[in-house]
Amino acid sequence: MSNARLVPPESVADLTAAVLRGDYGPDPAGLHAVGAFWVRQSTQFPGTDTKYRNHYLVLRVDAGFGGCCVEREQLHPDVAEELSGRNLAELLTDARVPVRVAALDAYLSLTRPHLQQREARTLWLPHGTPLQRAKARDEAIAGLLHIQPGQRVGLIGVVNPLVAAIQAHGGVCLPCDFNLARTQDGTEVARDMRPVLAQADLVIATGMTLSNGSFDEILATLRARGVPLVVYAQTGSAIVPRFLGHGVAAVSAEPFPFSQFSADPTPIHLYRAPDYDGARAAA
Template sequence: MTFETLVAPASVADLTQAVLRGDYGPDPAGLHAVGAFWVRQSTQFPGTDTKYRNHYLVLRVESAFGGCCVERDQLDPSAAEELSGRALAELLRDPRTPVRIAALDAYLALVRPHREQAGAEPRLLPHGTPLQRAQARDAAIASLLRIAPGMRVGLIGVVNPLVEAIRSHGGVCLPCDFNLEFTADGTEVARDMRPVLAAADLVIATGMTLSNGSFDEILATLRARGVPLVVYAQTGSAIVPRFLGHGVAAVSAEPFPFSQFSADPTPIHLYRAAGIGRGDARAA
């Protein structure tokens, strides 16, 4: 099997098994997590009451990093202390979902770096404040597919600048998040994603759906409905592009180190499935 004839994965588990078979390149048994990091970070923009609390597991494999944002208490921080030195093949079989996702992301970031992907459009987020950089990032995400006035846009994983970006295009935002009750403008946030997936004309989801295990369900539901899915991925930035054209219509991929850790220009990589342009909102 050549890399050009790879069968599109139906799920994250399918992709993981393909990597373990060596379908994507070097045997992960011969690659090791040289570094493992645990990052705990919070953000609260001036004039708002919303505090975002993020926890990340990051693995370093040769010249690549793999990142996974996790829910509070989903993974013990001490995990980072025992993961370094272990073979990627072992980590890809780990019973803990965040460990598997970080390992898969690191492997694919190594063998499929964004800078070498013909379909990736690099874009630099500008030097600026956290809010300015978040607004630039979220405007890029919202522009990946055309949001027509009145279009119902499901947002799985709420970031308030992205809510604003959706509304600036005339979209009706249907927010869903485990950790927020209301958006900054007072819109109630759903906890159950299923009604959102059933009602939306377009869905934008965070890569954190990989770490909480909901990505496969979102993918299957929207495939069945013929509704396009856009993913903004810090978690799994190298994973999600493997689903382009097979459930995912577009991706904003942001590899580690993430934009919130710097004020200097940092890259994101914008992908669209083949045949989908900026003005399209067709399902992949």
């Protein structure tokens, strides 16, 4: 089915309903989660005192993988044993948001693979150490940004190299995160995203906004304000590009297996809406 025939989704629920109708390909009831994985991982780079703690639900459906990063207590680790063997129609209507997100991501990774999307530019992260690969990934994300000096840039989900990239371009970083009190350079981190969304001239968000349910609010708020949204997505890497040009200005999509799980070259897929340029992003 051609992407051009599809009505752009207004929300994640809208996109899910379209998938359940068969608008994006085969009936989800005929596809099954053959594999379900629960991954608990932490990262701390030498010379820093910041420890990133991540918990992932990953579903495999045929040749597709769907990934969702969750908060520590959001899902019980036994969920991986529970979900394998179930069909995607069931999982897409599960009561738990992360399960629905992982299922939707798996379905779209299968029916809309990044390598077949004409809007995507694929960049292979180099073989190297975790720090070398993380820097290459963050530089690629920073390359999607059009930051003007003095521009207020909301950062929903703090990654310290992106704080530095915003500041290096002369932007004013407005960080927001549930799990950090301050950035590495000492900037205070807000917990409530709403004041950040109200002030920002540009917003960068993590795909984890899908798993905590805030993505739709971010999307609607910034659409109403006409403010560009750039998303760096491990969670929902196949979901977020479906909103490109309809609330999302650019995406760095990193499908499973994520860069931190390998030293070998792995791809990230960079999307930019045609109308996203420096003029639009200017304050």
